[in-house]
Amino acid sequence: MNRPTISDLANTAGVSLSTVNRLLHGTGAVRADTVDRILDAADKIGFYGLGALRQRKHDNLPRRRFAFLLQQSHRPLYQLWAEALTAAACRRNDAVIEPNVIFEDDLSPEAVSANLLRIGETADAVAVITADHPLVSQAIDDLRGRGVPVVAYVTDLSAASRAGFVGTDNWKRGRTAAWFISQTADGAGKVFPLVGSNRYQCQDIADASFRSYMRENAPSFQISDTLLTHEEPENAYEIVRSLILQEPEIKGIFVNGGGISGVLRAMRELPAERQNKIRIVCSDVGPETRKGLSEGLITASLSHPLDKMPAELIDVMLRLIDRRDTSSIEQRIVPFDILTPESIWT
Structure with missing residues (x-):
């Protein structure tokens, strides 16, 4: 033949x-x-x-340079996200993507905006996790003028020039956290929401919906003012340690942001009888959270899926490069994962 x-x-x-x-x-x-x-x-x-x-x-295949501006290199969660983003970029078979993951330990808007402008000089598209601030919006406007689309990742931004957003439904996340605490607590009492910053839209929305659910469905619980951790475990530790000493009727803590390792550190100082009376819901998926779940200290983690969200982000960034001339904002909402002590894979 x-x-x-x-x-x-x-x-x-x-x-x-x-x-x-x-x-x-x-x-x-x-x-x-x-x-x-x-x-x-x-x-x-x-x-x-x-x-x-x-x-x-x-x-x-087309060659693309994607930059991902993450936060706090010392946090295991951000290291996991960095690995997942790099893996998602390598899995694409319709483009050769060169991923560049940058960690910004200085969370000030001045540092974030300066970093955005710097990495935008060589990137075809940029994804960023940051608190909302006019300086950040100004940097995004500048990059849009250069033809570099910027996608808000995990938490949305108010910048009119942002090209897209990839994250979870934070309204549902807050109400789900409230459902877990109200349904699993052994009776009514005080509940304390913690946020990393008032400028993270994802946390602000979840905080509002958490309170909304409690007002509607669990009015016997007393919800405190929101406490600020600045995304630091040591701050979270001091806050929860003080709460435990001063509030004998504490029934739940919603860790709506960073600091779960500090919360767990304070909880481990308690006798088991007291631990069992406090329900904790968080938004992390790192090794410390998995340990807390396996120990039964965490009731549930409502986390960003490490497999689906990076793939969606890469897809959005590729699409935006092909339609730079459009002013519309592409939004992808990915269902959050619900992890419990009985469902966690160790």
């Missing part, structure tokens, strides 16, 4: 001979769908150059 020729390949794929030659020799661009047709045809007829064609497909 004669070996299939380039002409046979072109006829089977329904393309011209010159198109196949361009792909084989890398002498010109070929549309992605046409490349797939040629590869399918080559596999079907047993074309000898299938390996070379697959390499040409890879070489023919």
